[in-house]
Amino acid sequence: MTLLAKYTAQDIVFGGFVQLITLPYHRFFTYNTLRPAQEVQKHATLGVESGSSDRIELYAVIVGWRVRKKDELGFVALAATVLTAIITASFSWPNVADSHWVGPAFWYASLSTSICGIFLSAQQLTLLSLIGDLPEGPNTPSAAMMRRHLSQILYEKKGPRGSTPADGEAATVGSGSQWVLSWRQVFAWQCPMMFIAYSTVFYMVGLTVVVCTPLIWEDWGPNSYMAVAYIASMGLSWGLFAFCSLGGYRKISLHDSEDDEDQEAENFRAGTRDIRDESKAETASRVAEAEDRN
Secondary structure (H helix, E strand, C coil): CCCHHHCCHHHHHHHHHHHHHCHHHHHHHHHHHHHHHHHHHHHHHHHCCCCCCCHHHHHHHHHHHHHHHHHHHHHHHHHHHHHHHHHHHHCCCHHHCCCCCHHHHHHHHHHHHHHHHHHHHHHHHHHHHHHCCCCCCCCCCCHHHHHHHHCCCEEEECCCCCCCCCCCCCCCHHHCCEEEECHHHHHHHHHHHHHHHHHHHHHHHHHHHHHHCHHHHCCCCHHHHHHHHHHHHHHHHHHHHHHHHHHHCCCCCCCCCCCHHHHHHHHHHHHHHHHHHHHHHHHHHHHHHHHHHC
16 A cells, blocks of 8 residues: 555645645744644653653653744744844845835735744743743653643543543543644644744745846846846755755654654644544533533
8 A cells, every 4th residue: 555545635635735834844843843742642641640651751742842842932033033134124225116016015024924923932932931841750740730731732632521530630541531632732833933934935025026126127137137147046945945845854753663754644644633523522512511501
């Protein structure tokens, strides 16, 4: 059976959609947000309770996810600040006034998304600080503390009503409750990197319009030659970037024994299932709340 044969049509569409929208920052998304979150989910249900065999693995992946995310958010804040300064300086170029209006429009869009990236990264860094780091030692945190950290990226899918333990400890597999990856949370945590990535794309589109305007409105001359040279260098640069982003690091894996391509394929299939499960769980929760009120 080939890798493609494992996919359903919905899996292929979902996988292609994820790769398309995350193209400018695909590896950041994969290694700093998606894979660590899925590793947390893998050990979550059995790893909450003290003394569990999965507690050490769960503790390690939560700590690793927080470290990666803090580093990423710090990078986003710095990069967005630098990009904001570059965009602001670009408006002072003399040829901007004579360029097509689309160029400055994209620069304004780039500026707004860059500023959003700065504020959202600061917001998420503050949230991580408020939640706090896990204490040293995998068996030190209480079950309640582990649940609080899991809720950063997962949601608890309840089993049959009345199955939650009375002492408030985390439910185990036997009680019918499990931790499921929240794709809303995943989207929220990757938003700062998405903002800075698309801010860069918008800036480059605007720059291309400004530089290439002479090809439309002027006769062939030095400005036109400069525009052609720019197009050639830009095409080469973005082609290499796309290769590195989508295929250059494919053999690098976060897993000790799993093939990276097979794992990524499974991620796409799991993604569609988890989105459906999350929607069903939320609907069931609202129905249960309505019944309790009645």
